[in-house]
Amino acid sequence: MSTVLSVEDLRVTFVSQKPPVQAVRGVSFHLETGECLGIVGESGSGKSVTAWASAGLLGADALREGKIVLEGQDWAELNPEQRRSLRGTRVAMIFQEPSRSFDPIVTLEKTFWETLRVHRPETTREEARTRATALLNEVHIADAESRLGSFPHQFSGGMLQRVMIALALANDPQVLLCDEPTTALDVTIQAQILALLNELRRRRGLSMVFISHDLETVAQVADRILVFYGGLILEEAPTDVLLSRPRQPYTRGLWDSRVKRGSHYSTTPLTLIGGSPPDPQRPEPGCPFAPRCPRSQDRCQTELPPLEGAVGRRHRCWFPLEEP
Amino acid sequence: MNELLEVTNLTKSFQLHAGLFAQADQRVYALGGVDLTLRTGETYGLVGESGSGKTTLARTLVQLEAHERGTIRYLSSDGSAWEVRRGDRRNLERYRQEVRYVFQDPSSSLDPRMTVGDLLTIGARQRTRGKDRAGLVARAREGLDHVGLRASDWDRRPSEFSGGQRQRIALARALVTRPRLLICDEVVSALDVSVRGQILELLLDLKNRFGLSMVFIAHDLDVVAYMADRVGVLYGGRMMEEAPSRLLVEKPLHPYTKLLFDSAPGAGIRSRETSAQKLTPTRALTGCPFAPRCPLVIDRCRTEIPLPRAVGPQSGRLVACHRVEAE
Ligand SMILES: Nc1ncnc2c1ncn2[C@@H]1O[C@H](COP(=O)(O)OP(=O)(O)O)[C@@H](O)[C@H]1O
Ligand SMILES: Nc1ncnc2c1ncn2[C@@H]1O[C@H](COP(=O)(O)OP(=O)(O)O)[C@@H](O)[C@H]1O
Numbered sequence: 001m002s003t004v005l006s007v008e009d010l011r012v013t014f015v016s017q018k019p020p021v022q023a024v025r026g027v028s029f030h031l032e033t034g035e036c037l038g039i040v041g042e043s044g045s046g047k048s049v050t051a052w053a054s055a056g057l058l059g060a061d062a063l064r065e066g067k068i069v070l071e072g073q074d075w076a077e078l079n080p081e082q083r084r085s086l087r088g089t090r091v092a093m094i095f096q097e098p099s100r101s102f103d104p105i106v107t108l109e110k111t112f113w114e115t116l117r118v119h120r121p122e123t124t125r126e127e128a129r130t131r132a133t134a135l136l137n138e139v140h141i142a143d144a145e146s147r148l149g150s151f152p153h154q155f156s157g158g159m160l161q162r163v164m165i166a167l168a169l170a171n172d173p174q175v176l177l178c179d180e181p182t183t184a185l186d187v188t189i190q191a192q193i194l195a196l197l198n199e200l201r202r203r204r205g206l207s208m209v210f211i212s213h214d215l216e217t218v219a220q221v222a223d224r225i226l227v228f229y230g231g232l233i234l235e236e237a238p239t240d241v242l243l244s245r246p247r248q249p250y251t252r253g254l255w256d257s258r259v260k261r262g263s264h265y266s267t268t269p270l271t272l273i274g275g276s277p278p279d280p281q282r283p284e285p286g287c288p289f290a291p292r293c294p295r296s297q298d299r300c301q302t303e304l305p306p307l308e309g310a311v312g313r314r315h316r317c318w319f320p321l322e323e324p
Numbered sequence: 325m326n327e328l329l330e331v332t333n334l335t336k337s338f339q340l341h342a343g344l345f346a347q348a349d350q351r352v353y354a355l356g357g358v359d360l361t362l363r364t365g366e367t368y369g370l371v372g373e374s375g376s377g378k379t380t381l382a383r384t385l386v387q388l389e390a391h392e393r394g395t396i397r398y399l400s401s402d403g404s405a406w407e408v409r410r411g412d413r414r415n416l417e418r419y420r421q422e423v424r425y426v427f428q429d430p431s432s433s434l435d436p437r438m439t440v441g442d443l444l445t446i447g448a449r450q451r452t453r454g455k456d457r458a459g460l461v462a463r464a465r466e467g468l469d470h471v472g473l474r475a476s477d478w479d480r481r482p483s484e485f486s487g488g489q490r491q492r493i494a495l496a497r498a499l500v501t502r503p504r505l506l507i508c509d510e511v512v513s514a515l516d517v518s519v520r521g522q523i524l525e526l527l528l529d530l531k532n533r534f535g536l537s538m539v540f541i542a543h544d545l546d547v548v549a550y551m552a553d554r555v556g557v558l559y560g561g562r563m564m565e566e567a568p569s570r571l572l573v574e575k576p577l578h579p580y581t582k583l584l585f586d587s588a589p590g591a592g593i594r595s596r597e598t599s600a601q602k603l604t605p606t607r608a609l610t611g612c613p614f615a616p617r618c619p620l621v622i623d624r625c626r627t628e629i630p631l632p633r634a635v636g637p638q639s640g641r642l643v644a645c646h647r648v649e650a651e
């Protein structure tokens with residue numbers, strides 16, 4: 001296996017706000033060829049900003065430090081032209097809101113044509129139609145050819161999500177960054193989209209980053225999971241290890257606080273994480289989870305624990321849960 | 325009448341707005357004749373995909389929408405029962421104090437320019453026309469405490485609170501009129517896992533403390549099954565299955581209920597649907613709304629609407645499906 005994406009000590013700060021928003025506070029990870037890496041964390045933990053940085057999409061208001069290398073190329077060393085050419089052909093991104101990827105008054109046919117021409121300006125309209133039809137077939141959209149003349153609003157949420165995936169794949173990227181692509185969907189449609197992503201991953205040999213606030217959802221698709229909290233990685237482990245033998249109390253809390261199938265209020269109390277997440281404009285010096293952590297001691301409040309362990313199995317905690 | 329609320333054949337459709345591609349005079353049949361009984365003190369869960377009619381049912385129950393057909397009968401706190409109707413101003417006023425509706429996005433219902441104190445008292449102030457202002461303020465302050473907010477939050481504005489805290493404000497506002505029934509429409513759906521747990525626990529606490537009855541609506545079947553005593557499964561504006569919560573989880577019978585259970589993230593990837601589409605009827609139904617997606621569909625499902633019928637002796641379960649045998 002080789003590394004397709006590596007992120008080293010990424011820090012992202014939005015300086016337009018006072019005090020500045022420390023969205024990502026030192027995040028390092030790598031993505032191997034063909035792997036699906038999950039990122040889980042509650043809202044505001046820095047998942048999207050990390051993904052945007054990885055795709056070279058951060059806006060000018062973001063102060064970025066650290067190093068992001070995609071297939072051997074450092075984003076920081078590329079000019080805008082080279083960046084544009086990497087996006088789409090090497091890395092593509094899908095979002096929670098498919099509307100982000102579409103212009104409401106442009107037909108699918110034209111959207112695909114324009115996307116294809118970014119990287120192959122000589123693409124003819126006929127070629128674009130053929131290619132778009134094949135891509136839509138690939139994501140299981142029935143009567144693909146007849147739907148090319150449709151506008152985005154003529155598709156349901158789940159269908160539009162499929163079209164967005166097809167569009168992201170138009171220029172055959174190797175890395176697909178999925179930022180909560182199923183969060184706004186019904187569970188039934190969510191299950192379809194997850195199945196589709198798994199299928200595409202196998203067929204195309206894609207390397208994937210899959211982001212969600214829901215650990216159960218991430219666990220369905222990811223080989224390995226990063227747990228984000230307060231702009232930091234609190235734990236990293238292969239999926240089954242993370243669920244069965246978490247070391248960070250936050251990971252366990254997240255897993256235990258899901259509502260389990262068959263549990264009922266009359267017999268099973270809820271497992272709660274009390275308190276609220278940290279304020280990214282005023283990070284504390286200690287572990288970001290310390291104020292809510294059932295195991296926290298004085299040291300946790302004052303000193304940030306390092307991310308320790310071997311590659312692929314790391315945790316950030318002064319008093320980790322025992323390995324059973 | 326012994327039950328708190330008795331709903332029969334509740335029906336509601338909407339005119340589709342004449343958009344770019346809408347055909348003239350098309351209607352959406354959001355509720356196609358729903359029966360439902362709510363017992364005093366129970367939590368009734370409603371589940372279904374988006375568009376299945378959950379919000380329309382809730383809004384019709386509190387008469388934010390008028391229903392076209394059917395009846396809603398209410399057993400009032402003084403023991404009298406009456407039909408909830410738009411024209412009946414006097415009873416409706418009382419009904420609206422006793423039956424409160426709280427919904428998903430509190431930021432859209434909480435005016436950002438008002439303080440929490442104003443938000444909690446303004447609706448009731450208008451209703452009581454200034455009478456008993458001191459009592460109202462006292463109740464509202466008490467409400468803040470009941471939902472876990474601080475007394476000092478009284479003068480703050482909604483924008484200073486997180487999503488979970490705003491949901492607490494919305495609940496406190498509902499409690500001001502001392503309701504007997506709380507209709508919670510997706511109140512935890514937009515919240516993070518840890519905050520969701522806190523709000524669910526708060527709801528259970530409020531229910532105990534005030535002896536509330538509740539309609540709990542969500543699209544997450546596991547959460548609904550956890551919170552509710554009985555659960556109704558809606559699709560295409562019709563009740564597909566209704567059963568005591570535990571029975572439903574142990575053995576879902578309707579193919580749609582099974583699909584919902586199988587699709588939950590905890591169930592592992594085993595979606596057998598590849599690209600099926602949800603449906604909201606835009607024509608009067610001639611068969612089961614779920615027929616186009618149903619793995620068990622037979623011709624009869626397309627030509628004859630299945631009506632809810634009891635399945636299993638004394639089980640309290642109703643299933644609307646031609647393929648489920650009455651035991
Ligand atoms: N353009 C921006 N300007 C200011 N703050 C931002 C911007 N984008 C994101 N943030 C903040 O950065 C933090 C992390 O955001 P994000 O990565 O979107 O979180 P997540 O995806 O985990 O929910 C949040 O506090 C968010 O409000
Ligand atoms: N005011 C309205 N005008 C037109 N259509 C509506 C209106 N309210 C709801 N609908 C339609 O009625 C159906 C049921 O919606 P709703 O009750 O909101 O479902 P749910 O809450 O289960 O998602 C949907 O197709 C929706 O688009």
Ligand SMILES: [Mg+2]
Nearest residue numbers: 047048049180
């Ligand atoms: Mg995000």
Ligand SMILES: [Mg+2]
Nearest residue numbers: 378379380510
């Ligand atoms: Mg709704």
